[in-house]
Amino acid sequence: MQLAQPRDPATLRAYEALLQATPDLLYVFDLEHRFVYANDALLNMWGMRWEEAAGKTCLELGYEPWHAAMHDEEIERVIATRAPIRGDVPFRHHAKGMRIYDYIFTPVIGADGTVEAIAGTTRDVTDRRMHEEQLELLVNELNHRVKNTLSTVQSLVRQTLGTADDLQDGGARIESRLLALSRAHDVLTRENWHSADMQDIVKGVIAPYEATPGARFKMSGPVCRLTPQRALALAMALHELASNAVKYGALSQDGGEVHISWDCTDADEGAAMAFTWRESGGPEVQPPTRRGFGLRLLERGLRNDLGGDVELAYAPDGVVFRATAPLETAPVEGAMPEMEHR
Structure with a gap:
């Protein structure tokens, strides 16, 4: 499949520079679910050259069967609904190990109004997810500590006043x-x-x-x-x-x-x-x-x-x-x- 290209060579070079400079994974599927474009970030994640990946499906590139089947279903849904979808999935980076990725599949509409390809962008969100989980743990721990401290203060006040000589004595002890x-x-x-x-x-x-x-x-x-x-x-x-x-x-x-x-x-x-x-x-x-x-x-x-x-x-x-x-x-x-x- 041949994607439409800008006629101006300078514009084409600018587009290509942007696609290759971003750390996001950018790619395009044809209607048969084959990769017809992958930027350098995606190739680096796979640990492949474009010559090895061109024209292959997710399953042929080594994705787990459940993972490949999930993307196949999502691609068909984008084609049928002409609406983008978003998801997240774990995937093993060839050098960094297992990572978490957030992705969006978007329909590419041709001149005749039909879907002619599916464009995708994927971002590594592992660090952000870990930070969010750590923050949630810290908030839960803080809530736990605050409750414990309030319980301690409540007990301290109640028992101190119960044994104090008078309010002044109790206030000083508290x-x-x-x-x-x-x-x-x-x-x-x-x-x-x-x-x-x-x-x-x-x-x-x-x-x-x-x-x-x-x-x-x-x-x-x-x-x-x-x-x-x-x-x-x-x-x-x-x-x-x-x-x-x-x-x-x-x-x-x-x-x-x-x-x-x-x-x-x-x-x-x-x-x-x-x-x-x-x-x-x-x-x-x-x-x-x-x-x-x-x-x-x-x-x-x-x-x-x-x-x-x-x-x-x-x-x-x-x-x-x-x-x-x-x-x-x-x-x-x-x-x-x-x-x-x-």
């Missing part, structure tokens, strides 16, 4: 707990919510409680990364420990200190974290007479969120809190075995 939650969110946001390092979590929690870094909090441990859920849970627990230490424990008087340490192990049964908060130099410890929200958070909520075990001991010389939990990833190789807080 504000401090929301700030602790916010600081933990800041750490995770910097890490794109993938995970958070233990040192960053601890430093974020204790920062409001010490004027001179390292004066009252002694911190040591290797690099140890926690999932977002465990990082938030531990941050809230540390906030409760620090608040209690300021009111009743080691930080309530001069000379009191808090020693915070952790370790990460990579045993045969899987990686695990062990965390310890130990107070010293404060007043003699007395077990609490009532179990408020903070205590329930430390003993029960944290155990559930960590998926491990917790222990809170009221030793006479200072509160001791221990927590253990499995980790999804092993500790980072080459991490500093000990690092003093600065």
